[in-house]
Amino acid sequence: MVSHGPVSFDRMWADLAPVGREPSTGGYRRFAWTRTDDELREWFTGAARERGLDVVGDRAGNLWAWTADPDTHGPGLVLGSHLDSVPDGGAFDGPLGVVSAFAALDGLDRAAFRRPVGIACFADEEGARFGVACAGSRLLTGMLDADRARSLTDDGGTTMAEAMRGAGVDPAALGRDDETVRRIGTFVELHVEQGRALADGSEAVGVGSAIWPHGRWRLDLRGRADHAGTTRLDDRDDPMLALAAAVLEARAAAGRHGALATVGKVRVRPNGVNAIPSSVTAWLDARGPVDDRVRAVVEDVGRAAGADPVEESWTPATPFDGALRDRLATLLGTDGGSAPVLATGAGHDAGVLAAAGVPTAMLFVRNPTGVSHSPEEHAEADDCRAGVAALARVVAELAC
Numbered sequence: 120m121v122s123h124g125p126v127s128f129d130r131m132w133a134d135l136a137p138v139g140r141e142p143s144t145g146g147y148r149r150f151a152w153t154r155t156d157d158e159l160r161e162w163f164t165g166a167a168r169e170r171g172l173d174v175v176g177d178r179a180g181n182l183w184a185w186t187a188d189p190d191t192h193g194p195g196l197v198l199g200s201h202l203d204s205v206p207d208g209g210a211f212d213g214p215l216g217v218v219s220a221f222a223a224l225d226g227l228d229r230a231a232f233r234r235p236v237g238i239a240c241f242a243d244e245e246g247a248r249f250g251v252a253c254a255g256s257r258l259l260t261g262m263l264d265a266d267r268a269r270s271l272t273d274d275g276g277t278t279m280a281e282a283m284r285g286a287g288v289d290p291a292a293l294g295r296d297d298e299t300v301r302r303i304g305t306f307v308e309l310h311v312e313q314g315r316a317l318a319d320g321s322e323a324v325g326v327g328s329a330i331w332p333h334g335r336w337r338l339d340l341r342g343r344a345d346h347a348g349t350t351r352l353d354d355r356d357d358p359m360l361a362l363a364a365a366v367l368e369a370r371a372a373a374g375r376h377g378a379l380a381t382v383g384k385v386r387v388r389p390n391g392v393n394a395i396p397s398s399v400t401a402w403l404d405a406r407g408p409v410d411d412r413v414r415a416v417v418e419d420v421g422r423a424a425g426a427d428p429v430e431e432s433w434t435p436a437t438p439f440d441g442a443l444r445d446r447l448a449t450l451l452g453t454d455g456g457s458a459p460v461l462a463t464g465a466g467h468d469a470g471v472l473a474a475a476g477v478p479t480a481m482l483f484v485r486n487p488t489g490v491s492h493s494p495e496e497h498a499e500a501d502d503c504r505a506g507v508a509a510l511a512r513v514v515a516e517l518a519c
């Protein structure tokens with residue numbers, strides 16, 4: 120017998136707490152197709168079976184737990200999120216959406232459901248191991264090519280195909296899976312907020328409006344390797360100076376254009392303390408509410424660095440379903456008002472499904488510091504309960 124409400128949430132949360140936890144940092148290292156990932160997927164399957172839900176996989180490695188057959192009685196309402204993490208990530212990003220979905224179902228009378236309700240566990244959302252974020256949902260919807268996915272490698276040279284095989288999942292089956300997508304009539308992903316839009320307000324739960332346009336660019340900065348102790352300043356061709364200009368401009372241009380820009384990864388060759396570098400490769404992440412202004416940041420950074428930024432990925436603005444957003448904001452409002460509506464700069468599986476044409480919404484649970492992708496990531500227990508209650512109301516509204 121599964122216990123209801125806060126008890127069921129707390130129990131699941133405690134079950135997951137030790138899985139993939141790194142004692143030295145207190146953060147989580149839950150990477151796709153590892154032993155830890157196996158354990159998380161087994162936990163998901165166990166939690167589903169305990170509740171009498173049917174678990175099915177798809178061609179993209181994602182897991183789906185259903186209250187009833189979505190092919191016969193669907194399409195269904197799907198909740199859920201992901202269980203993997205970034206390196207030394209927090210406990211909430213991903214698991215909060217999955218655990219809250221199970222807890223929400225625990226408090227409802229399933230006999231009243233007029234359509235199937237599913238809970239998704241998306242594979243490899245963070246892309247921490249193979250470098251492509253939302254790999255599971257992108258494969259599912261055909262936005263990530265199966266051959267490309269199979270040949271992606273991790274830092275140790277293991278391909279995604281090998282890693283999946285090691286986890287008992289057949290990489291040959293990878294690919295777009297329209298049959299699975301057709302089962303999703305509506306997708307609602309609950310997620311910890313990764314910013315401070317809700318932090319200073321009175322509401323614990325907000326409704327997503329859109330995912331900002333975002334992308335990644337590579338800067339290839341070339342110079343000439345030389346001796347740090349004997350080469351006169353005038354004689355140097357030092358690409359590290361171009362990097363410095365690029366980093367400072369990223370900050371300044373983001374401020375001017377109302378966007379965000381980050382240089383978070385750099386590769387220096389030969390990477391010696393006493394050698395002027397021969398080349399520096401840097402990666403720029405830029406996001407913001409408006410496509411053109413994000414593009415303007417990237418252009419300004421390229422000009423400052425004296426190099427053409429090479430686009431490695433670009434996702435235009437992804438609005439969530441407007442009617443659904445308004446309906447949920449009204450439903451979840453307190454004191455006669457609507458729930459807060461907010462956009463996010465973070466990518467999510469919900470954004471991939473929305474871009475594929477699935478009616479999709481997101482709920483965000485207040486994060487008091489806004490910190491995420493860090494062991495410091497947090498949500499108060501009362502706010503997590505409010506998130507479960509909000510999901511339960513969404514299910515009652517959309518599936519009963």
Ligand SMILES: [Zn+2]
Pocket residue numbers: 201212213244310467
């Ligand atoms: Zn997430």
